Amino acid sequence: MTFSKVLIANRGEIARRIMRSCHGLGYGTVAVYSDADRGAPFVRDADEALWIGSAASADSYLRSDRLLEAALRSGAGAIHPGYGFLAESADFAAAVEVAGLIFIGPTPDAIRIMGSKIASKQLMVRHEVPVIPGGKVGEQGDAALLEEAKAVGFPILLKASAGGGGKGMRIVEGVEGFQSALEAGRREAMAAFGDGAMLVEKYLRTPRHIEFQIVGDGQGNVRHVLERECTIQRRHQKLIEETPSTLLEAYPELRAAMAKAAVRAGEAVGYRSVGTVEFVVDARHNFYFLEMNTRLQVEHPITEEITGLDLVELQLRIAAGEPLTLRQEDVKANGHAIECRIYAEDPENDFLPCTGELVRWQTPDDPHLRVETGVESGSDVSMHYDPMLAKLITWGPRRRDSSRRMVRALANTVIAGPKTNRRFLLEVLQSPEWDLGAVDTELVGRMLAGERVAPPLETLRAQAATAASLVEALQVDAARAILPSLPMSWRNSRWRPNVAEWTCEGERLQISFTAQGAARFDVVVGDDAALQRRFRAWLAQRYATTEALREAWAAKKGLRADETLESAELLTLPLLVAEGYSKSRRHDSEAFRASERQVVRVVERWEGGLRLELAGHIRRFSVERKGERCWVQCGGEQFVFDAVPRFPEAQARVAEGSCRAPMPGKVIQLLVAAGDPVVRGQTLLTLEAMKMESAVCADQDGVVEEILVTVGELVDADAVLVRLAKAEKSVEP
Amino acid sequence: MRVIQSRINTRDERYQANYAAMSTLVEAVEEAQRATRAGGGEKYVKRHLERGKLLPRERIELLLDPDGYFLELMPLAGQGIRGIEPGGGIVGGIGVVSGVECLITATEGTVKGGAINEWGLHKSLRLAEIAEKNRLPGVSFVESAGADLMNQSKIFVPGGQTFRDITRRSKERIPSICVVAGSSTAGGAYLPGMSDYVVMVKDQAKVFLAGPPLVKMATGEVTDDESLGGAAMHSRISGVSDYLADDELDGIRIAREIVSHLNWRKHGPEPRAVEPPLYAPDELLGIASADVRVPFDPREVIARIVDGSRFAEFKREYGGTLTCGWAYIHGYPVGILANHGVLFSESANKGAQFIQLCNQQAIPLVFLQNISGFIVGRQYEEGGIIKNGAKMINAVSNSEVPLFTIMTGASYGAGNYAMCGRSYDPRLLFTWPNHRIAVMGGEQLAGVLDIVRREAAEKQGIAVDEQQLGMAKKMLETQVNNESDAFYATGHLWDDGIIDPRQTRDILGISLSAASNRAVEGTSQWGVFRH
Structure with a gap:
């Protein structure tokens, strides 16, 4: 069976990625799009595109009937499912074949077996692949599941039987939290997969998450294409992936054992196409089969970067019936690659997804930076789909090279619009733990839980506010009709400088400036007395962390793992990293003291930013303005300023006791009714957004006065959901 | 147009001495202006701010476009005059509001409650004249206790012109916008009363012909400020106010909004592309003579004020003590007349001809005054210096293009007239700090009187008391010198400000741009020239 046109049953970056390989091999491409994606880049990239439904994925990208219809209508001979959506639906794969089309992926049987936690585990046991204790889908009764949990032993992991990607997953430390976790997990599993079946598994603390890429042709040939280390996760969502793994570099025989197991797993199902066998490795270097992903992985590019293979091309060739010619001994790692996933989410607000217009998106030029993204400047980040904006992939001959490149790439990527996890990614990449490869799956959790003192960014913030103010002033000035040749805000008897006021994270910032010629300004930043104090606290903590690490590593000396990790630099490096970081910050704080007149020169200005000379230091600021909001980025830090209008409008005050939606989403559960007494912090309702649940809680003690929403209703961010009346002194009858 | 080749040597001793002396004078001016910017002093400013009110300059700053200019006029009115706060209790100038050049005034509520004094009145009338002559919409912030009653005799009668001016401008379709942010009683009530647009600030504006005490005296009626003349009453009942502002900021916002929908169009020419001068303006400090008796080449000044330092000189080889020629300033064409020594018959004739030429082509004129007078002596009288000087005065007097005068040094005798002094109606006139102005120099004046006295004594056959005569001469010289410096001139409103x-x-x-709000036209009608 041959085909010449491929329908991509997906959207965003992965659709674009697949199209690239298709076009490279001369295949025509068909995109499918929902109402929300009509103007999206992936639709534009395709040769043609077909509409498949409304924005909600349940009405579009998850509708196999419409996808098949679109394939038939367009004359596509094959369907590539990408990842997510229907990529691991055996029914869909089967339906594609029934329709006489080629499914670019494994057989429905392989998907079905590997999609079942229990069946796959049993199969693995039979093929001598080690598995984690527990994990059988037994009786689904609450009591039965609890018994199972006790049998495996706490802590346990509660997972959706049908799931993946962390949806519906909960860690339960003991009996007491079991029930509530079970209910929430079921609900999420139901919403995400339409199947509420749950299972219990032994939870491994501080493991590493290492997966093997395999590829099979369905004709008996299965090869592995090395590992990917995906240990840096947050709530079971992979954040940073790399290959080769630092651990397996230190223990080649462990790699060999895991690779063999991975190939055995693939052979067990006569695997066709590319797939990933995921393992966890515990502190004693025992590895366990976790699951097999029967699809192209999000993080596949890093494998491509070090092996030179095109995994999508392999998929297409295999789908066309070509046998696999890749020999195992030809698979060699060249250098090191890292992938970072940039999500539109708010690290300061529990990583809740953020939506809105991506006003500007621009990645730096670097021959060793690969960018996979489905967005562009002006894209709308909607609540309907995954909030991942892009994947940045860097390559280098050694780990430190790719890592360094990644830091620079992240720092120089311009992202104006929704908040992102960028700063957090940088924090991980600049941590001593990352530098040493001393990572485990709990690292992110520990970093978040620790007493993190935010770096003292007041100075940089003041500079950013200066940049915002000057861009604004220069822009207004450029449109001046009266005497444009006169200096800006000319005075013969100056009473005060020009003043720009901004709010930034609830704080008010005032920038005063006086034009002294075309590109020179005297600038005064509003007073901020806390600056020096905060800076010292941050420095102290930074040193404490470094010190503790140094001791920890010294104690561990003698272990092989330590020695193989470029041991000469082992002890000095984290210290240097920390010191270098603080030094650059210290320079900042000295360069821009509050309330002091500074001479600032606009060295260069262009659409979207400027270069400013501040105290003899020229820096580049990217400045984006949309309405009253201004995004300024400098050196990997982004600041969002809201202009304080010169003539403020009388603003409608938010009534106290109004509980608002923290983000746009769907009301999925109402836990109170009008008239119910509530206490501060009590959950009033559950909101689902981006397929994640979040609770809306009472902001005070009181009585529910009015509920303004119903279950199933879609609400906007900041919408008032519930109104509370203040608690009155109860009167005894 | 040719570029002027500067011959200034900044290491020259005289240049350096001039620079030092002029810097000191500029700093003295800035010092005096700083004092006016402080308003009525810390105590009154504090009290004003505690009442939640904005200061007059704050009001103006907020009214202005953030990038637009503000040229404060007559900031030192009343300087050196007994009982008068420098500035005259009012801030005024030309500034850009919503893209329109406006004449902006604000009463200084922290100076004697904003009461109007004699020099404040003169300043207001001059500001009104500038608005009318240049066709500038007016925006005024009113907060005034009314007339300074102790000195009412000096202001009552001439003060009436204030109100007449507003409505006559209105007739000429030059609107006045009045923002009342405090009391505006009695005569003051006619400021909003006569204005085309009135904004009153809630709980702050109080406008009535007579306050509650006077009403009680007159009719026995007992009432209070707010119901008698509050912003709400005037906005809802009397209709004296057109806009009720929530607060001062809102009032300023409304004023900006009014200007934005005036559909204002300048009737004069648009500027062309602008080249900055080739030479640093800073060098002007070393070029202008600190001692006005020492002449300097006005081309060095012109080279630092005109576009690209380009100057098309007229009759260069004739009447060399008056430099004439064409240039552009910030893109506006100008004809420049600049003194380079005393005026001879040739220079006066050249000047008259040049003024006529510029009127033919509707080109505004800029006078750079540095004049010790017309030449004297038998030969020159025979040469008709009077009739030739009269021709130039005739030309200046009847000229209809906008005239601007800069006092760059001396201004003595009839030279002041021929070179468009205050009485010759320049649109704007500004003074450099080294300026000296009098009928003649103090030394000469004292010398002349000394000679006259000696002659009188001789006629009467009285012996001359050398000591007494010497003292009288000295005293007179000192008095004339004191009454002829730049501060004295600006204090008495002989100019629109020291710069x-x-x-x-x-x-x-700015002056040319502001003047271009009115159509720029010349004349071909003159008084009779005596040839």
Whole structure:
């Protein structure tokens, strides 16, 4: 069976990625799009595109009937499912074949077996692949599941039987939290997969998450294409992936054992196409089969970067019936690659997804930076789909090279619009733990839980506010009709400088400036007395962390793992990293003291930013303005300023006791009714957004006065959901 | 147009001495202006702010476009005059509001409650004249206790012109916008009363012909400020107010909004592309002579104020003590007349001809005054210096293009008239700090009187008391010198302000731009020239 046109049953970056390989091999491409994606880049990239439904994925990208219809209508001979959506639906794969089309992926049987936690585990046991204790889908009764949990032993992991990607997953430390976790997990599993079946598994603390890429042709040939280390996760969502793994570099025989197991797993199902066998490795270097992903992985590019293979091309060739010619001994790692996933989410607000217009998106030029993204400047980040904006992939001959490149790439990527996890990614990449490869799956959790003192960014913030103010002033000035040749805000008897006021994270910032010629300004930043104090606290903590690490590593000396990790630099490096970081910050704080007149020169200005000379230091600021909001980025830090209008409008005050939606989403559960007494912090309702649940809680003690929403209703961010009346002194009858 | 080749040597001793002396004078001016910017002093400013009110300059700053200019006029009115706060209790100038050049005034509520004094009145009338002559919409912030009653005799009668001016401008379709942010009683009530647009600030504006005490005296009626003349009453009942502002900021916002929908169009020419001068304006400090008896080449000044330092000189080889020629300043064409020594018959004739030529082509004129007078002596009288000087005065007097005068040094005798002194109706006139102005220099004046006295004594056959005569001469010289410096001149409103010479170009640019709100037209009608 041959085909010449491929329908991509997906959207965003992965659709674009697949199209690239298709076009490279001369295949025509068909995109499918929902109402929300009509103007999206992936639709534009395709040769043609077909509409498949409304924005909600349940009405579009998850509708196999419409996808098949679109394939038939367009004359596509094959369907590539990408990842997510229907990529691991055996029914869909089967339906594609029934329709006489080629499914670019494994057989429905392989998907079905590997999609079942229990069946796959049993199969693995039979093929001598080690598995984690527990994990059988037994009786689904609450009591039965609890018994199972006790049998495996706490802590346990509660997972959706049908799931993946962390949806519906909960860690339960003991009996007491079991029930509530079970209910929430079921609900999420139901919403995400339409199947509420749950299972219990032994939870491994501080493991590493290492997966093997395999590829099979369905004709008996299965090869592995090395590992990917995906240990840096947050709530079971992979954040940073790399290959080769630092651990397996230190223990080649462990790699060999895991690779063999991975190939055995693939052979067990006569695997066709590319797939990933995921393992966890515990502190004693025992590895366990976790699951097999029967699809192209999000993080596949890093494998491509070090092996030179095109995994999508392999998929297409295999789908066309070509046998696999890749020999195992030809698979060699060249250098090191890292992938970072940039999500539109708010690290300061529990990583809740953020939506809105991506006003500007621009990645730096670097021959060793690969960018996979489905967005562009002006894209709308909607609540309907995954909030991942892009994947940045860097390559280098050694780990430190790719890592360094990644830091620079992240720092120089311009992202104006929704908040992102960028700063957090940088924090991980600049941590001593990352530098040493001393990572485990709990690292992110520990970093978040620790007493993190935010770096003292007041100075940089003041500079950013200066940049915002000057861009604004220069822009207004450029449109001046009266005497444009006169200096800006000319005075013969100056009473005060020009003043720009901004709010930034609830704080008010005032920038005063006086034009002294075309590109020179005297600038005064509003007073901020806390600056020096905060800076010292941050420095102290930074040193404490470094010190503790140094001791920890010294104690561990003698272990092989330590020695193989470029041991000469082992002890000095984290210290240097920390010191270098603080030094650059210290320079900042000295360069821009509050309330002091500074001479600032606009060295260069262009659409979207400027270069400013501040105290003899020229820096580049990217400045984006949309309405009253201004995004300024400098050196990997982004600041969002809201202009304080010169003539403020009388603003409608938010009534106290109004509980608002923290983000746009769907009301999925109402836990109170009008008239119910509530206490501060009590959950009033559950909101689902981006397929994640979040609770809306009472902001005070009181009585529910009015509920303004119903279950199933879609609400906007900041919408008032519930109104509370203040608690009155109860009167005894 | 040719570029002027400067011959200034900044290491020259005289240059350096001039620079030092002029810098000191500029700093003295800035010092005096700083004092006016402080308003009525810390105590009154504090009290004003505690009442939640904005200061007059704050009101003006907020009214202005953030990038637009503001040329404060007559900031030192009343300077050196007994009982008068410098500035005259009012801030005024030309500034850009919603893209329109406006004449803006604000009463200084922290100076004697904003009461109007004699010099404040003169300043107001001059500001009104500037608005009318240049066709500038007016925006005024009113907060005034009314007339300074102790000195009412000096202001009552001439003060009436204030109200007449507003409505006559209105007739000419030059609107006045009045923002009342405090009391505006009795005569003051006619400021909003006569204005085309009135904004009153809630809980702050109080406008009535007579306050509650006077009402009680007159009719026995007992009432209070707010119901008698509050912003709400005037906005809802009397209709004296057109806009009720929530607060001052809102009032300023409304004023900006009113200007934005005036559909204002300048009737004069648009500027062309602008080249900055080739030479640093800073050098003007070393060029202008600190001692006005020492002449300097006006081309060095022109080179630092005109576009690209380009100057098309007229009759260069004739009447060399008056430099004439064409140039552009901030893109506006100008004809420049600049003194380079005393005026001879040739120079006066050249000047008259040049003024006529510029009127033919509707080109505004800029006079750079540095004049010790017309030449004297038998030969020159025979040569008809009077009739030739009269021709130039005739031409200046009847000229209809906008005239601008900069006092760059001396201004003595009839030279002041021929070179468009205050009485010759320049649109705007500014003074450098080294300026000297009098009928003649103090030394000469004292010398002349000394000779006259000696002759009188001789006629009467009285012996001359050398000591007494010497003292009288000295005293007179001192008095004349004191009454002829730049501060004295600006205090008595002989100009529209002392300026930093380095800002001359920009101030002329603003003046030309403001004047272009009215159509720029010349005349071909003159008085009879005696040939």
